[in-house]
Amino acid sequence: MIGFLLRRLAWFALTLWSVVTVAFFLMRAAPGGPFSVERSLAPSIEAALRSRYHLDWPMWKQYLAYIGPFDLGPSGWIHGDGSHPFAGVLSGDFGPSFKYRDFSVNDVLAQSLPVSLELGLAALCFAVVIGVSAGLLCALFPRGKLDLSLRMAATAGIAIPNFVLASLLILLFVFLIPIFPVAGWGGPSHLILPAVALGTPVAAYIARLVRAGLFDALSQDFVRTAVAKGMPTRVIVLRHALRQGLLPVVSYLGPAAAGILTGSLVIEKIFFIPGTGQHFVNSALNRDYTLAMGVTILYTALVFGLNTLVDVIYTLLDPRIPLEEA
Amino acid sequence: MTLAGRARRWLWTAPAAVLLAGFAWAIAVAGRSHLPGADFTFNNNSEVSTLDPALVSSIPEGRILRALSEGLVIRDPETLAILPGAAATWETADEGRRWTFHLRPGMRWSNGNQLTVADFAFSFQRLLLPATASPYASFLFAVVGAKEYHAGRGAAGAASWNDVGIKTLDPLTLEFQLESPRPYFLHLLASTALLPVHMQSLQAMRQRFPDSWTTQWLRPENLVCNGPYTLASRRINDRIRLAKNPRYWDADNVAFESIDALAVEHGGTALNMYLTGGCDWIDGNVPPLYVNQMLGREDFRPKASPYLGLYFYRLNCTKPPLDDARVRKALAFTINREEVCEKLLKAGQEPCYTFVPWGKLGSYESPLAENASVPLARRLLGAAGYNKDHRVPPLSIHYNTAESHRDIAEVIAHTWNQTLGMQVGLANQEWKVWLDSQTRLDYQISRSSWIADYPDASSFLGVFTSDNPNNRTGWKNAAFDDLMARSEREADPEQRNLLLYKAERILQDEMPAIPIYSYVAQNVVNPRLGGFGNNPLNEQNPKFWYWKDDDELWQDRRKRVSSMRIVDAPGPTAGLYSKAARKARGS
Numbered sequence: 001m002i003g004f005l006l007r008r009l010a011w012f013a014l015t016l017w018s019v020v021t022v023a024f025f026l027m028r029a030a031p032g033g034p035f036s037v038e039r040s041l042a043p044s045i046e047a048a049l050r051s052r053y054h055l056d057w058p059m060w061k062q063y064l065a066y067i068g069p070f071d072l073g074p075s076g077w078i079h080g081d082g083s084h085p086f087a088g089v090l091s092g093d094f095g096p097s098f099k100y101r102d103f104s105v106n107d108v109l110a111q112s113l114p115v116s117l118e119l120g121l122a123a124l125c126f127a128v129v130i131g132v133s134a135g136l137l138c139a140l141f142p143r144g145k146l147d148l149s150l151r152m153a154a155t156a157g158i159a160i161p162n163f164v165l166a167s168l169l170i171l172l173f174v175f176l177i178p179i180f181p182v183a184g185w186g187g188p189s190h191l192i193l194p195a196v197a198l199g200t201p202v203a204a205y206i207a208r209l210v211r212a213g214l215f216d217a218l219s220q221d222f223v224r225t226a227v228a229k230g231m232p233t234r235v236i237v238l239r240h241a242l243r244q245g246l247l248p249v250v251s252y253l254g255p256a257a258a259g260i261l262t263g264s265l266v267i268e269k270i271f272f273i274p275g276t277g278q279h280f281v282n283s284a285l286n287r288d289y290t291l292a293m294g295v296t297i298l299y300t301a302l303v304f305g306l307n308t309l310v311d312v313i314y315t316l317l318d319p320r321i322p323l324e325e326a
Numbered sequence: 327m328t329l330a331g332r333a334r335r336w337l338w339t340a341p342a343a344v345l346l347a348g349f350a351w352a353i354a355v356a357g358r359s360h361l362p363g364a365d366f367t368f369n370n371n372s373e374v375s376t377l378d379p380a381l382v383s384s385i386p387e388g389r390i391l392r393a394l395s396e397g398l399v400i401r402d403p404e405t406l407a408i409l410p411g412a413a414a415t416w417e418t419a420d421e422g423r424r425w426t427f428h429l430r431p432g433m434r435w436s437n438g439n440q441l442t443v444a445d446f447a448f449s450f451q452r453l454l455l456p457a458t459a460s461p462y463a464s465f466l467f468a469v470v471g472a473k474e475y476h477a478g479r480g481a482a483g484a485a486s487w488n489d490v491g492i493k494t495l496d497p498l499t500l501e502f503q504l505e506s507p508r509p510y511f512l513h514l515l516a517s518t519a520l521l522p523v524h525m526q527s528l529q530a531m532r533q534r535f536p537d538s539w540t541t542q543w544l545r546p547e548n549l550v551c552n553g554p555y556t557l558a559s560r561r562i563n564d565r566i567r568l569a570k571n572p573r574y575w576d577a578d579n580v581a582f583e584s585i586d587a588l589a590v591e592h593g594g595t596a597l598n599m600y601l602t603g604g605c606d607w608i609d610g611n612v613p614p615l616y617v618n619q620m621l622g623r624e625d626f627r628p629k630a631s632p633y634l635g636l637y638f639y640r641l642n643c644t645k646p647p648l649d650d651a652r653v654r655k656a657l658a659f660t661i662n663r664e665e666v667c668e669k670l671l672k673a674g675q676e677p678c679y680t681f682v683p684w685g686k687l688g689s690y691e692s693p694l695a696e697n698a699s700v701p702l703a704r705r706l707l708g709a710a711g712y713n714k715d716h717r718v719p720p721l722s723i724h725y726n727t728a729e730s731h732r733d734i735a736e737v738i739a740h741t742w743n744q745t746l747g748m749q750v751g752l753a754n755q756e757w758k759v760w761l762d763s764q765t766r767l768d769y770q771i772s773r774s775s776w777i778a779d780y781p782d783a784s785s786f787l788g789v790f791t792s793d794n795p796n797n798r799t800g801w802k803n804a805a806f807d808d809l810m811a812r813s814e815r816e817a818d819p820e821q822r823n824l825l826l827y828k829a830e831r832i833l834q835d836e837m838p839a840i841p842i843y844s845y846v847a848q849n850v851v852n853p854r855l856g857g858f859g860n861n862p863l864n865e866q867n868p869k870f871w872y873w874k875d876d877d878e879l880w881q882d883r884r885k886r887v888s889s890m891r892i893v894d895a896p897g898p899t900a901g902l903y904s905k906a907a908r909k910a911r912g913s
Contacts, residue, residue, distance in 0.1 A: 032758030038775075039384075040765065040795035041461050044477070048459035100562055101376035102544045111562050118351075125346065174602060182598040183590070185564055186361060269592045272599070274564035287758055 005308070012304050016297065020089070023296045024063055027289050034098035034287045053098070066095070066293070089297065095290035099283070105294040108279065112263075113298070115185060116275035120261035122191050123199035124253075127260075131203040132249070135210025139218065139245070140237065150207065157204030166197040166270045183272035194271040198264060202256055206249050213245035220244075243317055250317065254310035258302040262295075361559070364567065364586040365902060366855070366871060368607035369596045373563050373589040377544045379521040380453045380460040385777075385864075388518045390587055393555040393568050393868040395521035398427050398446065398500070399512055403859025403867050406781055408512045412441065412522070412552065412575075413500075421817050422507030429498040434573045435524050437550045443500040445552075448525040450492050462519035466492075468511060468814075470503045506815035509822060513780040524550035554580045554869040563589050568868070581857075581872035581904040597850070603896045606852040609864065614730060617672045624883070624890040625853050627860075628846040629674030634778035634862045635845030636683040636786060637675075639723070639738075639771050640764065643838050644800035647718050648770060652710040654837040657771075659698035659706070660745045661738055667843050670733050676844045681790075681833050682783045683844035684862075690783040690823045693831050700745045707746060720749035725773035726760040734842070735773065764798050774798075774839065781863060783826050784813060790838060801838030854879055854895040875901030 035041060035049050050056045054065060068090035094105035103111075134154065138147045173193060174182045180193050217223065218241050226236045263277025276295060283291035315321050374387045382391060392400075400411040413427040433441040453460050454476045466472045470491030478485050491503030504511065514520065527550040531543040542548055546557045554576070555568035568585040571577065586605075590596040593611035597620075600608045612620055620626040641648045641657070648654055663677030676684065679695035686692060712718045723739060725731035732754060739750035750771075755763060764772050776796075778785045788794060791810050792802040809829040816822040833839075847864040856878070857870030874882065876899050883892065903911065 030758070032762035036758055036761045036765065038761065039461065040798070042464070042795055044456070045459045045461055045463070048456060052459065096541070099375060100373065101378070101381065102541050103562060104538070104541065107541075108562055121351070170598065174598070178602075182602045182604060183595050184588075184599070184604060268563075270595055272564075272588070272590045272592070272595050274561055274589075278563065285757060 008304075008308050012301075015304060016300055019296060019300045020067070020293065021063075023293055024066060024289075025059070027284070027287070027292050028059065028062075030284075030287065032287055034289060036287075053096070066290075089293075094294040094297070097288055097291045099286040099288040099291065105290045108291060109276065109294055109298060112274055112276040112279065115273060116263035116277060117261055119191065119194055119198065119263065119267075119273060119275060120257070122195035123202070123260050124257060125199075126195050127199035127202035127206055128253075130199075131206025132210050132246075134203070134207035135214065135245075136237070136242070138207065138211040139214035142215065147211075151211070154204040154207045157200045158208075160200075162197050162201065162264065163266045163270060165200055166193070166267060169193045169197055170270075183270070185273050190271075190273075194267050194273060197271075198260060198267050202260065205252065205256075209248045209252055210242075210245055213248050214241055215245075217241040217244040247314065247317055250310055250313050254306040255303060258299065258306050262299055262302060361565075361567065361586075364584040365582040365873075366584075366607075367586040367588065367605040369590045369599070369605050369609065370566070370587040371589070371596075371609060371611060372591050374566070377549070377557070378540075379449075379518050379523060380458050380462070382462075382518055386587075386589075389866065389868075390566055390568070391518045391521055391553075392866075393553055393585065394549070394551040394557060395523075395553040396574075396869075397517075397521045398515050400867060400869075401513075401516050401861075401863075401865060403857065403861060403865065403870055405859075406861050406863060406865070408516060411516070412446075422509075422511075423504045425502040425504070425511065426495075427500045427502075429500070430575055431498060433552065433575045435550050435552050436556045436571050436573055437524075437527070438573065439524070439526060439550070440497075441522075441552050442497040443494045444497070445522045445525050446500055447492055447494050449522045450520065451487055451490075452523065453519060454490070460519065462517070465514045465517060465519050468504045468506065468508045468514075470505050507817040508814070509817075509819055510780055510782040510784070513782065517780060522552060524552075526550075555585060558584070565589065576869070578906040579904045580869055581902050581907065582868070585868055585871075600850055606855060606897070607858070608850045610848045612673070612848050612850065614670070614672065620850065621673070622889070622891050623893050624886065625893050626848070626850045627890075628848045631674075631847040631849065631860050631864070632676070632684050632862055633845040633847040633864055634683055634687065634781065634785075635775060636678060636681070636777075637734075637773075637775050637842045637845065638678075638681075639840045639842065640769075640774045640799050641838060641840065642767050642770050642772070642800055644767055645770070647710070647712070648721075650710045651836050652706040653712070653718065654840070655696075656703040656706040656710075656746060657742065658837050658840040659696075659703040660700055660741055661840065661842065662741045663842055665741075666734050666737055670730070670737065671843070673848055674846045676846075678841040678844040681830050681839075681841055682786045683841075687778075687783045687786075687862075688781060689819060690826055692783075693827055693834060695834060703746060714747075718746070718748050720751060721770050722751040722753050723771045723773065724753050724755055724760060724763060724769045726757045727754045731773050738842075767798070767800050772798075775845075777845075778863060783823075783830075784810070787826060787829055787833065790833060797838075799838040801836065803832060803836060806832045806836075852895055852897060853883070853893065854897040854901075872904060872907065873897045873902035875899065875903075 033055070035046050041049070047056070054062060057065070066088060068088040094109070097103050097105050097108055100108055134150050138150050141147055170182060170193065173180045180189055184190055223236060223241055226240060262280070263275035265277045265281045267273065268275045268277045276298070279291055279295050280299070283295060370386045370389055372386050374390055376382060376387065377390060377394065379391055379395065382388065396411045398411055398413040399408050401407070402409050412429055412433060414430045416425060416427040418425050429441070429443055435441055450466060452458055454463050454466055454472055456476060456478050463476050467476070471489040472491070475485045475487065475490050493501045495501055508514070527548065528543050531539040531548060535542045546559050549557045551557070551571070552574070554571055554574045556571045558567040558569040560566050566587040568587065570580055570583050574580065588605055590599065593613045596608045596611060597613070597616060599605050612626070641654050643649055643654070667675045667677050678684070680692035682690065682692045707718065723735045725735050732752065735752050739752060742748045742750050760772070763769050764774070776786060776789060788810060789796045790799070790801065791797065791807050806829050809825050809832070813822050813825040813829065816825060849864070851858055854874050856872045856874045859866060878901065879895055
């Protein structure tokens with residue numbers, strides 16, 4: 001187990017480094033910059049701003065400065081002219097945000113990530129509970145009316161884009177039956193509609209995976225043995241078959257959770273939620289180099305971490321799968 | 327069963343337990359982070375980029391800054407007339423070249439420090455310092471020596487603050503020495519760039535946080551301000567909470583104890599929030615789809631709210647065929663602006679033929695546009711050497727990705743095709759790419775807009791001087807530059823208007839850009855809100871806001887045209903008035 005995790009950690013460092021490098025140069029290759037605004041700055045002012053953020057340095061130097069606390073400038077990188085220098089990602093400092101100029105990238109992420117985690121967890125719970133129950137029902141009563149309607153619902157859930165679903169939910173539960181606030185972030189009541197909108201496609205996907213997985217498991221020998229031994233159906237399904245039927249769900253949930261926990265631009269826009277999702281798109285549009293890098297690193301770490309977790313859970317669910325090969 | 331086996335048997339339920347625990351946590355945290363509602367909530371359209379007045383550049387920041395700070399003078403929200411702010415009185419001498427301001431005695435910052443002219447002088451010096459890199463340093467360039475100081479050179483070689491014509495005569499008296507009279511100097515002083523910052527706390531923060539003072543001094547716990555409100559809390563992309571500043575000199579005239587400024591970017595969401603009582607004022611952004619439904623409501627009156635904004639097309643005057651003024655004019659003469667305004671925009675925007683929106687601003691009136699017609703446009707094209715056999719090469723309109731820009735460009739391209747037989751393509755670009763190609767003159771026709779910095783015609787005409795970085799058309803005209811420069815120095819308002827008039831004439835004759843329509847302000851505002859001004863800058867001052875009681879609300883409704891649809895006016899039926907107003911009303 002320890003060896004496995006250490007190996008993973010090494011791979012993680014390598015992956016992160018390549019992602020950071022590619023993202024760094026891609027960001028800077030895009031036309032325009034953080035200081036191009038509609039009301040143009042005088043050239044001298046733009047030059048002053050660029051030098052404050054060291055954008056006038058050669059690219060390799062900017063890259064090294066971004067990566068780590070190397071002393072590069074004649075005035076010293078760490079303690080320059082008081083113009084908000086930063087220590088580099090290796091020391092956990094993602095630098096100042098270009099767009100939210102009163103905040104550092106660390107501030108922006110520290111404020112928005114808990115919101116996204118909160119919403120994401122609620123959405124995940126909704127998705128798992130609804131998805132697994134629906135899948136279970138489908139597998140237990142295959143090809144019946146219930147199965148058919150649930151499968152249709154699942155297909156619809158995958159096919160309907162979340163902004164359409166969000167608008168429908170708002171129309172239904174805000175304007176027709178006014179029980180939820182239309183948008184905003186604060187009380188638990190603000191959580192429900194966005195969590196449902198965010199979780200529905202995942203629930204639908206899980207339902208299909210559970211149905212297929214369980215279907216497969218129920219026709220296997222160990223189930224037949226259990227039935228022959230006179231085990232109650234509840235125990236067979238919940239303890240034995242479901243454990244195997246959930247395997248595909250678990251492997252799907254890793255990356256899906258990373259996506260859900262980091263938020264969604266569309267949902268955050270429609271429900272006015274101060275989460276991380278919008279930063280993924282807006283930081284690139286704003287050429288907020290540092291914030292874009294910050295969210296990229298965050299996402300990479302989450303995907304990698306959750307995938308590792310999935311591999312560990314895998315061996316717990318099915319002891320036949322060795323950890324080393326996962 | 328072994329212990330490991332037993333553990334393994336139950337371990338697989340761990341993820342489920344984690345999920346459930348997470349859910350419980352989510353609900354608990356959601357309950358805790360809830361902020362009780364403010365007395366007044368409005369949508370500020372986007373997250374402010376900074377609260378540093380020297381660096382602020384757009385409208386959302388201005389709304390917050392006007393609550394937090396007060397400059398020497400302020401503007402009346404209804405008429406935009408200059409009112410005393412931190413300065414109680416002022417006088418001008420030497421034909422408008424010398425201005426002396428007298429501060430109110432006994433004013434205090436929110437931390438209790440005395441507010442003196444030293445704070446103002448410090449703030450102005452900071453604005454001009456090259457290291458501040460303020461985009462608005464030019465607002466002080468009328469002051470003797472300011473331009474040189476900003477460029478880092480003074481009379482004796484190195485820049486010296488002593489050479490700049492801003493002098494503190496005593497703790498309450500501040501004097502400006504201008505190079506030439508500026509009729510709009512008071513309006514510049516009322517702008518957000520010239521708001522004061524608290525000298526001591528800025529310097530203390532610099533000492534305490536040498537690495538991060540630029541952000542530290544603006545945090546709610548550190549920001550010291552002199553306006554009607556203080557910064558209570560701030561969450562990115564959510565809200566800024568403002569709390570009444572008890573140390574503000576005119577606190578008795580401030581009604582609301584707390585104000586929330588939301589950062590809703592999505593127009594539909596903002597409107598939904600307004601309609602369900604989630605906020606009391608939203609500005610702009612009413613999705614065109616809903617404009618028809620909203621028109622006629624008493625809380626949405628764009629047609630009565632002209633706004634100093636101009637929608638226009640920049641033309642690249644450096645490349646053929648648009649380097650020929652005749653071609654540019656032919657294009658300008660054939661645009662069907664009425665169709666754009668009435669069929670696409672619908673909210674009362676006016677077709678515009680002048681470079682100053684609405685054709686007039688204060689005492690200035692734009693020259694009447696040439697009587698344009700399609701035959702005239704065709705003749706102009708012919709004179710430029712284009713005819714049936716020798717067609718104008720294909721053109722393309724660049725716009726930043728947005729539905730409304732695309733619709734307008736489609737209509738215009740179609741018109742040019744129908745009337746002049748031109749091939750006009752559309753090219754949409756992501757915002758920064760579009761800005762970049764405009765700056766590099768890598769376009770033929772490019773969608774643009776401009777909003778007044780201060781209510782004066784020069785704010786619009788000045789864009790097209792040769793050295794203005796906002797020109798972005800490649801058009802240079804020495805006669806125009808000369809007229810604009812002379813208008814800057816002219817003291818007599820009538821003479822000055824004449825110079826500006828002549829300058830705009832040249833623009834109309836040369837057409838480096840094509841005006842298309844004038845903006846309207848699209849406020850949707852709770853009818854109960856009092857002190858909300860309908861002015862062409864759409865500039866509001868939170869100091870004046872209050873809730874009307876039912877009596878006052880109905881009196882106001884009676885005064886207005888009766889054809890308007892009465893809508894809900896949520897809020898306290900007994901109103902919410904300032905202490906001074908309550909006294910005056912005898913309650």
